Amino acid sequence: MTDDCELFEVREPETQSIPFVYNSPHSGRRYPAEFLDESQLDSMAIRRSEDHFVDELFGAAPDFGAPLLLAHFPRAFVDVNREPYELDPRMFSDPLPPFANSHSVRVAGGLGTIPRIVAENMEIYGRRMPVSVALERIENIYKPYHARLRQLIARTHARFGFGVLIDCHSMPGNIRIGGNGIRPDFIIGDRYGTSASVELSHAALQMLEDLGFTAVRNKPYAGGFITEHYGRPVRGLHALQIEVNRALYIDEATLRKRPDFHALAGSIAVFMGQMAAFVADYTGTSALAAE
Template identity: 70%
Template sequence: MAPEYSEKGLFEVLEPASQTIPLVFNSPHSGRVYPQGFVRDSRLDAHSLRRSEDHYVDELFHAAPGLGAPMLLAHFPRAFLDVNREPYELDPRMFDGSLPPYANVSSMRVAGGLGTIPRVVAENMEIYQRRLPVGEALSRIEDIYKPYHARLRSLVVQTHLKFGFSVLIDCHSMPGNIRITGGVRPDFIIGDRYGTSAAGDLSRTLVHLFEDMGFVVARNKPYAGGFITEHYGRPAKGLHALQIEVNRAIYVDETTLTKKPDFEAVQAGISWALSEYASYVEKYASDTALAAE
């Protein structure tokens, strides 16, 4: 482990005093501890590397443990390793040596430079000065990716065993230039993989809660959810997964990466929505269990 992670580790779980609701929160892209060797070997400076972060999303959703739900968050940055991808979505052009035969080398995400080991940060800014040894990529997957998903899987399984029902909320941010139909800028996008990763009522309720506060909210377009939402959402088995995208323009200066004056108001709005949603999910889970009897 790099010395930068010696204190808190590569990731951590913010645990509630007692888990009282069937929710699990995950912030896989808000990590902002950059290994010195990674920065040194990059063609980008440290500030430019941060452009792929989900800036302060872990702080925006800080209310989760207080509501009675665990929250897993990464300390390693997305530019270093992206856990919202398949484990081996790898671009062979990035590496010296042969990738294993089971690597997915032809996905759209790989083609765009955004595989498990990203080739670019925002706006197609190339990260590396030279090719990486294949062993370096495989080590990141073994040492970080797999333990991260093992912990996330454990949280979801434990929640499902305790409540007979679970909802994973995958927390992200999106660039401020995103527009939807009519050129409107959405403040939030709720993704449920077009109804395949979570029951429609669960995602529609989240949409309505943010709309009740006056936010502009879209569902599934242009972000329906990534690997995590797709992989962990099994609605027929009572395992639901949703993605929340927060527009960075409403809470952070995307040039300086500093918080805007509205940061605390956005944070408070998210906290209110989560509190209301927790109550809704408790009732939804109870009603679902009664209907199954």
């Protein structure tokens, strides 16, 4: 079953049979014509912040009995993996409302709720916009998206007494870890053990490594607003962010899928099945209590 919407979509299993919710908030690729007209970037450059085809990589979620929420709107238009009002005053022609957070690290980097840049520090807009434009996007896109995500998580928790949110993302192929220069294939983020059980994170890492991938935890991506906001291990709600290295499955210059795209999707499906089995073994025990 599908719940179609111009802005986002929930792909539902016939019956939700596992306590998982999958979320792909940055894979949207429907760019409003007026937004493209306002941008000073071309149609290829504006896409540099997308989590390209991540919704397809994790598309098997309903086959395993879990809903998959995915955005159709692009991250460059509004970023739902931020606080609702992380806004950069340099972008606007009038003052921000007093409740806006204009001092976060993400705002300073140009990646607030209404992004100022796409990857590689490319400025999206050639001129300032009215604050009302940002507030309209937050009201009409950001808030409905989070309302739907909250509903899915609450339904899952009510049904199973337990829930795992997997927040699905991709990362640039040039990411390296610290001084050792390792290029990770996957990064599992749990906000340093605060958004999910450490044991759940370690199980995810081990599964990926057993599938032949290089997987690390929290560095350089520990999880964004969604992971932090919805992960409540003490209440039996766990949230993991998973980053997939784009070099594994697309040509980053052309943004076209590589021939082994479907093989990677198949490996991710195996991982999803293994995660479901792992949680089934431990649900109701103390093994996934917060640490």
